[in-house]
Amino acid sequence: MAENEKIKDVVELRRTAGEAKKYVVLTRILGLLVIILVAIVAIAYAISYFYDKFGSFTVRVNKYDMVNQGLSLSETPDFDHTISVLNAGIVYDMTNISGKDLPENIDMINGSHNGENYIAYTFYLINAGDDTISYEGEMYIENVTKGVDEAVRVAIYKNGEKTIYGKTKSNGRGMEGDCDSDFLTANLVMRELKEDFRPGDKDKYTVVIWLEGNDPDCVDDIIGGTIKFGFDFKIKETT
Helix, strand or coil, X not given: CHHHHHHHHHHHHHHHHHHHHHHHHXXXXXXXXXXXXXXXXXXXXXXXXXXXXXXXXXXXXXXXXXXXXXXXXXXXCCCCCCCCEEECCCCCCCCCECHHHCCCCCCCCCEECCECCEEXXXXXXXXXXXXXXXXXXXXXXXXXXXXXXXXXXXXXXXXXXXXXXXXXCCCCCCCCCCCCEECCCCCXXXXXXXXXXCCCCEEEEEEEEEEECCCCCCCHHHCCCCEEEEEEEEECCCC
């Protein structure tokens, strides 16, 4: 019996040692997974942070409208594939300028063509479907800090026709002198409806964004502020 008890003790000891080894390995694996998870979260946070801080301008088409009706975006008029989202390039450390100093041919270059102190982006909205449709476009402020929007200007060229948008004067006394139209609301820059948009039709848009140095609200208090815009398109049912 004594011999059997010794054998049993050895087996139990080996089993315990094996379990301890498995526990150590499992602990290390779990620790490594935690480190990887923390790293992923940190990277995602960093990407989100910098996008929110420096993101400038995104154009989107409703995906349902793209898939079912062929309403699509392109950076060039030679359209060869469907896409529902376009992102303009980013301008860091933008300072104020006068809108009169913008290049005269600013709407003649496709895609992102920023200057040192302005955002410029040209894209095409295309009816790649088989039906004649109507669409609605809305440009709006997604995020803003330090009151930068009080001095911002947005010029939209649609098929070569230019309209400059800005916020109503902060004193409430009407439109800024260099603008053609006020923002519709505090966050909505403009809205438009295009009817009779036929298969194969293309509308060319150029969006230019800058801080207007001649605006009375372009003051030192907005230094370090940020702003981000979105431009969304969707098919609109008309009666």
